[in-house]
Amino acid sequence: MFMKIAEIREINTKELVERIEAEVAGYNQMVLNHSISPLDNPAQIKQLRRTIARMKSELRQRELNNK
Structure with missing residues (x-):
């Protein structure tokens, strides 16, 4: 759920777009x-954002x- 920048850089672009969409949906929920x-x-909201x-x-x- 909470990722560091080094982990994010390892993901390919297509998967990154999909992960952003999933994380935004999870955040809204x-x-x-x-x-x-x-x-x-409630600090989870801040971390996810x-x-x-x-x-x-x-x-x-x-x-x-x-x-």
Whole structure:
């Protein structure tokens, strides 16, 4: 669920796009569940949001390097 940048760089681009979509869906579900009943560890939301940002940053960097 929570990945470091080194792990993200090892993933190929197609799989990275799929992982971003899956993580965003999971994030949205987690936020919805948290609004209904509090999570045991609300810091998970912050960690997941940052992981998604790392993935999107890596994807954008790959796009810029290919041009």
